[in-house]
Amino acid sequence: MASIQLNRVGKIYPGGVHAVQSVDLSIEHGEFVVLVGPSGCGKSTLLRMIAGLETVSSGTLSIDGVVMNDVPPQDRDIAMVFQNYALYPHMDVRTNMAFGLLRRRRFPSRLKACFSSAYAASRRIERSDIDARVMAAANTLGIESLLARKPAALSGGQRQRVAVGRAIVRQPKVFLFDEPLSNLDAKLRVEMRAELRMLHRRLGATMVYVTHDQEEAMSLGDRVVVLQDGWTQQIATPREIYETPANQFVAGFVGTPTMNLFQGTLACESGRMVFTSSHLRLEGSVPSWQPIVPSLPRSCCLGVRPEHVQLVASGGTPATIEAVEHYGDRMDVVIRSCGHRIVARTGPDATLRDGGAVAVQFDLARAHLFESTKPFARLIG
């Protein structure tokens, strides 16, 4: 286990591309932190900097309090699981898993004298210990029967397990995962997600995980770091990220379907909050918005999650159904109202059809308010 500290860490590629900008992050011992964001947001670069595969352009990166900026990957005591598994194709599974320890194996007595000075005595490992560690990791991951196979003879899921096994065998301070599940099919991905979570509980190791899949991030991480264009947008628990997104980007990125966002004007009329956006007019009494009343009226962005949009027969804003998506346990309904495209979530039993008329109501008490100009930050809460 180890802690990781990133202090104003930045990365500028040759040509002046700023991939990561002044990231501050402190990862505790045994914590599972997920870096999430769209393609090109710098999450993989950040992970590769922790691994030592990319140089740090600015700031300091420490593991267990030791600055690692100039320490090569092999001396950081980390293990990494790659997106494409990176299994050595000419080695069988057993050798693949043991490969990280073979460098440190104890030499036969005749050779020992020649090589002993090259390795610190404390880091040497007996061959029998290597075999035992490989077997233990194989048992944990259920791949004992695959040890003699070459990677080419394995399925995607099996390769993924071997890649994780290779990391476990090393017993490193930190585990790094670079989109390890993105090449698996949806069902296997969900299974592996649960297995990784269990593995983290069992090993209690510090893990940093990169994904572009926000669902994966929310289900795996103790904390989630949302990145955009190299900047940290929010660092919080999955629940906080979902319930109190720090800005419009996080609000729009996290959640499936994404949050409905409306640009408009908020005013206070006779003690009631009134939000207008083109022809859409929403009003209600929202006590939690009282702190911003003195600054009203003002332009802002209103965000409402699909589950907080209710479809009713009458008594709401008229809308037309554009599409109905059935998921068995629920339905996501795309509607158009007052020129806005809105997504609502309803139960599976609603009788709705494409093109039908419906009325829509918004739960303003659970809505989110953001600034309508940069940095599009959350206004309340």
Added chain:
Amino acid sequence: MTSPTVSSGAVGGTMAKLFAYAALVITTCIMVFPLVWMICVSLLTADRAQSATVSGDLVRLIPMEPQWGNFSEALSQMGSVRWQGFLDALANSVVVTTLVVVATVLSSSLVGFAMARIRFRGREGLFLLMLATMMLPGQVTMIPLFILFRSVGWVDTILPLVIPAFFGNAFFIFMYRQFVAQIPEALVEAAKIDGWSWLGVWWHVMLPLCRPVTAMCAVFTFIYVWNDFMGPLIYLHSDEQATLAVALNSFRNQYGGINKVNLLMAASLITMIPCIILFLAAQRQFIEGLGKGAVKG
């Protein structure tokens, strides 16, 4: 009962196949003719071989009474001492060729790997400079190199033939570089994270994965060095140091002519055998290496 009909497309396909086979057979005949000529001459008596080669009469080339004894006779007459000349030359050829093949494979793969995977200042410039050396004809450097090796006292030793191989071969470095560039970088990164140094990554990961290029490099180098005449002729002066290619020269008389062309062909045929066996053994990997190395990474 209806008679079977053949579509025009099928006829066209068959004709195309026939043409292709005919072209291949003719080309093969042209390519194989020198070898067949060599085999025939090696089985003739000395007089018949002399007259057949001088007259160019193909019918006289047919060995009516094959002289199988020519082969042992040829080997025993190589060099100045009976049998000893052949055995010395064989040993020298084996030593020089083995050392050069091993050195070329190790050095070229190491440099090719570094050029493809290690980022350092001036990498592209160095690579271009190295490629530029391929344009330099060997004859241009022959005299300066001889003077250099003579000044360090290496003449009449195998060192001038072997040591340069430890500095890589531009063509094979290029092939290795292109091949390594196609191997996912994640493998190198994984090995680095697994604790291996650049040398460890090269030895344990890259070299095994470069087997097709290594086969090609080894076969090409073996054939070149085994058959090399000019290098040993320049640097190896004494009979005991001669390689097979130079030892064959003992069949020439003092005026540059050939006294026993049948024995020369028999000896030449035997020296060719290792190259043929090696090529056949490594054929699949060799062709795979040619194809893969040619693709831009």
